[in-house]
Amino acid sequence: MNIGPLRGLGRMFERVADAYDVGRPHYPDEMYRALTEVTGVDLDGATTVDVGAGTGILTRALRARGSHVIAVDPGAEMLARLVARSEGGTPSVAAVLADGNALPLADGVADLVTYAQSWHWLDPVASIAEARRVLRPEGAIVGCWNFNHAAQADWLAAYEARLAEAVPTYYGPAVEQWSAPPIASAFEVIEERWIPWTRLVGIEDFLLDLRSHSYMAALPPEVADELVERQRVALREEFPEGVLSVPMRVYLAVGR
Numbered sequence: 001m002n003i004g005p006l007r008g009l010g011r012m013f014e015r016v017a018d019a020y021d022v023g024r025p026h027y028p029d030e031m032y033r034a035l036t037e038v039t040g041v042d043l044d045g046a047t048t049v050d051v052g053a054g055t056g057i058l059t060r061a062l063r064a065r066g067s068h069v070i071a072v073d074p075g076a077e078m079l080a081r082l083v084a085r086s087e088g089g090t091p092s093v094a095a096v097l098a099d100g101n102a103l104p105l106a107d108g109v110a111d112l113v114t115y116a117q118s119w120h121w122l123d124p125v126a127s128i129a130e131a132r133r134v135l136r137p138e139g140a141i142v143g144c145w146n147f148n149h150a151a152q153a154d155w156l157a158a159y160e161a162r163l164a165e166a167v168p169t170y171y172g173p174a175v176e177q178w179s180a181p182p183i184a185s186a187f188e189v190i191e192e193r194w195i196p197w198t199r200l201v202g203i204e205d206f207l208l209d210l211r212s213h214s215y216m217a218a219l220p221p222e223v224a225d226e227l228v229e230r231q232r233v234a235l236r237e238e239f240p241e242g243v244l245s246v247p248m249r250v251y252l253a254v255g256r
């Protein structure tokens with residue numbers, strides 16, 4: 001397949017696909033319950049277009065709940081991991097190497113279009129126009145993002161503060177004017193929810209999660225290494241048993 005025109009899109013993640021695959025958190029059960037409740041779409045048997053599917057964190061969870069998923073991403077490395085973990089089985093997963101701003105799909109084929117941690121990488125207008133085009137009339141658009149809930153734990157606030165200090169392009173809870181991506185201003189909102197949950201994770205996987213952020217991938221390798229080491233030392237000092245209980249929250253926005 002010729003992927004020439006797609007090469008620039010999501011390129012940052014191509015360099016950190018392995019760290020992403022291992023380190024990034026899943027989404028809590030409560031989010032899927034809320035998604036069903038708010039959209040009125042039963043995931044079991046639904047057709048979902050998962051845009052910016054990456055390594056398939058949301059894709060796999062939707063499939064496990066019975067959804068047929070068309071996973072779209074322009075990142076060949078990210079999508080390769082999704083494919084490796086999704087082959088065979090029912091319901092199906094179709095992986096499509098494509099730009100979410102110009103979906104290579106027919107009109108009216110989907111019950112849901114999802115953007116998990118991805119809409120902010122797309123064109124805010126073209127992406128939603130495409131979502132509307134591929135949705136059936138009663139379908140819904142879903143944006144969701146997982147965030148560290150730094151205000152809930154001093155150690156996490158300190159962790160985010162170290163990031164803010166060391167990474168010029170950091171944008172997260174340690175930035176005063178930080179907010180979730182403005183997807184709710186891009187469509188007709190049905191509902192927005194913040195869903196708290198707790199992530200249990202080993203320190204090394206948590207540091208892989210850190211490595212998988214685009215702002216880390218953009219740093220010179222030695223600067224990134226030094227920062228990761230500093231975080232490792234601080235976390236081990238605080239949690240010698242090596243396991244973190246991370247307060248998180250998912251921002252879920254559903255619209256048409």
Ligand SMILES: C[S@@+](CC[C@H](N)C(=O)[O-])C[C@H]1O[C@@H](n2cnc3c(N)ncnc32)[C@H](O)[C@@H]1O
Pocket residue numbers: 009010011013024051052053054055056057058072073074075078098099100101115116117118121122123
């Ligand atoms: C932060 S990852 C999210 C992956 C996954 N959905 C998850 O929940 O972990 C963002 C993804 O958006 C993809 N992306 C970037 N630009 C895109 C575009 N124009 N169309 C579709 N996906 C895009 C990237 O390749 C990357 O895999």
